[in-house]
Amino acid sequence: MNKQINDSLDIKITGEILAQSFPKRQGGTSFTTFLQTKKGQFVWKVATELPYREWLKKEAEVMELLNKETELPIPLFMHYKEQPEENSLLMSKLEGVPLREALHDANSIEEKRSLFLSFGTLLKLLHTTRPPGALLTKNIWLEKQLHTAAYNVKHYKVDGNEELLTYLKLNQPKPIPQTLIHGDCTIDNVLVKDGMVYAFIDLAGVAHGDPRYDLALATRSIQSNPLLVEAFYEGYDSTPISIEEFKYFDGGLYEFF
Missing domain, CATH: 3.30.200.20 (Phosphorylase Kinase; domain 1)
Structure with a gap:
């Protein structure tokens, strides 16, 4: 080595x-x-x-x-x-451990709630940061992702299939303003230090895109825990995306990437 x-x-x-x-x-x-x-x-x-x-x-x-x-x-x-x-x-190399690891080691629901509160705050910082000029585009991110999904399902091993892709194309959510997004904002791709989520890693998916994609992936592991979802969106300072939007991005689009 x-x-x-x-x-x-x-x-x-x-x-x-x-x-x-x-x-x-x-x-x-x-x-x-x-x-x-x-x-x-x-x-x-x-x-x-x-x-x-x-x-x-x-x-x-x-x-x-x-x-x-x-x-x-x-x-x-x-x-x-x-x-x-x-x-x-x-x-x-940044200090800290992935959020998944911190959650595993957390001793109480209060600790987990604090972690997701800070996760929401960090993601809000990203979504309100002006994208670098090279990333700004008038193109619709979702349309590009659906086009890439169509390529991926034919050329690579992905969890999605043609039937799901057709559904996604025909049932796109109502457009909202695009922001800077992470593009793979799971609990594996943010770091925790001193009990707070404070940094992003694994940045290949960063784009000028739909922030609901990040919100869905950020909360995919806690959908069965309303207390943690509430904490996340308290940090993010917004109401949650709808369950239909969540399913479109997490159980839908993400299956092709």
Whole structure:
């Protein structure tokens, strides 16, 4: 592994690698390694298959944009490299653990409620942040996603099918103003420190898009717990999306990505 890392990384950026470790849960699209080096701690992500190599490239591009044009709490972009067998992305390592892990370790409903309250607050910050100019578009995000879904169902293994896709095309929710969105805003893709959700990771889906998609994915794990849903939307400072909107985005569109 050290030789592979040395071949893929610019050691001038990281400094000598002292130790490696790995997250408790690896994502399904890339392999993540935590690096302890003489210059600090880094996250190294590697993707070897399509479409995940393109997703990692998009994450690198988006991270650079957000670092330059916003003050959102995300990792710092360090380096991106494409090789014949893989694409790799190096970024700073933020403190904290994924929200899923923090929820598992929480000792009370009050702790969980506080976590989802801060999650809602953080997502509101994202949705009210002006998108970088390169992400702004007059195109309708949902139409683009449905077009991509049609491609994915024919070329990749996805949970959705043609019947579901037809339903989604014929039953699109009423349009609302687009905002900056995360695009994969699950409890695995936000970090917790000192009992608060405070940062975003895994940014390949960031776009100028429909904020209801983020809201559905953010609350998908707590739909059976009204107290936690209430806490989330208290932090977000809004009424919940409708159950029809939730099902359209979580049990519908998300099945193709």
